[in-house]
Amino acid sequence: MKKQVNLLYFSPTCTTEKVVKAAGSKISDSVKEYNITLPKSRENSISFSKDDLVIVGVPVYSGRIPALIEDYFKNISGNDTLAVLTAVYGHREYDDALLELKHIFENKGFIPIAAAAFLGEHSFTDKLAGGRPDNDDIKIAEGFGKAVKDKLDKINDISDISPFNIKGNFPYRERKPGSHMIPSTSNECVSCGVCANSCPTGAIDFDEYSNINENKCVTCCSCVKRCPTGAKSIQAEAYKKASAWLIENFSAVRKEPEIFI
Ligand SMILES: Cc1cc2nc3c(=O)[nH]c(=O)nc-3n(C[C@H](O)[C@H](O)[C@H](O)COP(=O)(O)O)c2cc1C
Structure with a gap:
């Protein structure tokens, strides 16, 4: 089945982005990108059609998909659109994030055909999954892309799509109220503005970079x-x-990506 391949990802520290790009590169030479990391990129709704395949990528936050992205996904719709679901986590666990992603996309008119959990350097510390996704992870992500392409090639009609199982529980892991762990700014700051320009929630004041909402x-x-x-x-x-x-x-023990197809 020939499809337009789209990448739809939220990736504040770029590990998810690397994984979805590696997978997408082995499905098609011409992929469309929807990087929904910055606030401006989430201003519009996106509708996908029967002719699309969407590779969705999110980081795992507290064993779930990030709450702000769950909220934004209300603006995404499909119409019997095939979806590939990926969650990237920082070497603790991905808990219910993939299952949650599957439920959300099924309810929005998508047909998930594969899913995967990958490892990415933990946002809090490079002592967990430091430097990941590394070369081995990228090769696995590319292999995942190839497996998706093989599956796609065997699908002539949506009735050919076989169900697949993924890990996770419902009700999902409870999101605990955040404890406001906001960044501090030292006098090393040179007011370059990189922080405010890359903040996914617009929390950093553009006139005073140490002022964080x-x-x-x-x-x-x-x-x-x-x-x-x-x-x-x-x-x-x-x-x-x-x-x-x-x-x-x-x-202590290196975890490896898990693929569900
Ligand atoms: C608020 C927050 C919560 C997180 N919760 C988890 C978690 O429950 N399990 C885990 O293994 N990693 C967790 N992580 C780590 C991220 O999932 C991981 O670093 C991921 O690679 C970040 O993706 P990104 O580079 O695309 O932003 C958390 C990170 C943040 C910022």
Whole structure:
């Protein structure tokens, strides 16, 4: 079955972006990109048709898809559109994120044909999945893309699509109320504006980069990872505790991507 391949992804620290691009590159030479990371890119609704295949990519936040993206997905619709679902997580667990993604997209007129969970360097610390997706992960993501293409080639009609199982539970893992772990700005800041320009929620004031709206910040760590002088960091006690707990409990054994097709 010939389809227009589309990438639809939210990726504040770019690990999800790398995975969906690697998978997409093995399905088609001409993919359309919908990078919905920045607020401006989420201003419009997007409708996909029967002629599209959409590779959806989201990071896992607290074992779920990020709440703001769940909200934005209300503006996405399909019409018997094939979907490939990917979640990228930071070496703790992806819990119910893939199942949640599957339910959302099925309810929006999409037909999921494959799903995968990949590893990406944890937003909070490079001591969990540091440098991932690495070359091995990218090869697996490309192999995933090839497997999707093979599946697609065998589909002549949507009635040919065989169901597949994925991991996850419903009711989903409860989202805990955030503890406002917002970044601090040191006097290393050179006012380059990289942080405000890349903030997925518009939480950083464009006139005063150290001014961060704690009701908008989702602790995605885009600003922390991108700051060229290392001026942004999270000093909140809750963040330090969470990072230490993650490193102690989830860094020992290398986890591998999981593919469901
Ligand atoms: C607020 C928040 C919550 C997170 N929760 C989880 C989690 O439950 N499990 C996990 O393994 N990683 C978790 N992570 C790590 C991200 O899923 C991981 O770093 C991912 O690669 C980030 O994707 P991105 O680079 O596309 O932004 C969390 C990160 C953030 C910012």
